[in-house]
């Protein structure tokens with residue numbers, strides 16, 4: 001089925017000024033359409049519209065509790081929106097009721113979508129009883145149905161890419177936090193996702209281990225193929241890696257644009273205040 005191409009970010013010319021991506025005609029890989037999310041009386045996300053282009057690196061910054069993780073969890077289908085839709089490659093993630101008519105999401109596509117999104121959280125959640133190699137081979141074997149040899153070949157390559165070739169026979173308990181997180185990254189990448197979500201991947205690490213993980217993510221980002229949504233409190237990292245920064249506050253995108261603009265010429269007072277806290281450190 002052909003999906004009409006559209007010029008992304010052109011609905012509101014005030015958004016993403018200077019953004020290179022705007023000049024290109026691309027079908028977004030991820031589209032949030034007027035997404036709201038509430039937990040009881042607490043409205044955590046308010047009418048979010050967001051399109052991410054294939055290969056685009058988007059960083060979410062903002063105060064604690066502003067809704068960044070919730071936005072990522074919705075894409076992983078770990079949560080359902082209260083209203084609005086999310087589409088991945090033009091297919092929506094949930095059934096929708098429009099004018100009392102139920103429009104069903106395509107279950108087969110939903111399954112594919114989940115396989116196309118990799119996620120790395122703050123906590124690594126490795127299987128403690130399996131070697132590093134087995135940890136990375138597990139999903140290619142069980143989800144993709146690859147043979148043992150194929151899964152092993154892929155996993156070994158991935159572990160090489162994150163600098164852990166020498167640790168393939170070790171168990172998670174024998175690794176540092178930074179190494180564990182690099183295994184978690186390899187485990188997500190081995191599935192060859194089209195979109196990678198990183199939710200504060202370094203915030204549970206000792207400060208001296210943060211750099212090695214950020215370097216690995218930067219290297220992956222520079223390869224260019226995957227779209228990335230990065231939730232981070234590391235401003236220099238966001239500046240280096242992202243094509244576009246979204247500043248979130250109280251469930252809304254307050255300001256967005258290329259890193260240069262966001263960090264050098266923030267427009268809104270809220271963003272200026274937020275950034276001044278980091279500059280003081």
Ligand SMILES: Nc1ncnc2c1ncn2[C@@H]1O[C@H](COP(=O)(O)OP(=O)(O)OP(=O)(O)O)[C@@H](O)[C@H]1O
Pocket residue numbers: 039042044062063064065066067068069070071
């Ligand atoms: N399952 C839940 N039930 C109730 N409230 C929730 C739930 N998950 C998140 N919240 C609330 O939603 C708000 C947004 O949380 P979220 O984790 O998305 O923010 P965040 O911007 O990622 O914060 P941080 O930077 O601290 O991780 C918070 O007030 C949080 O307490």
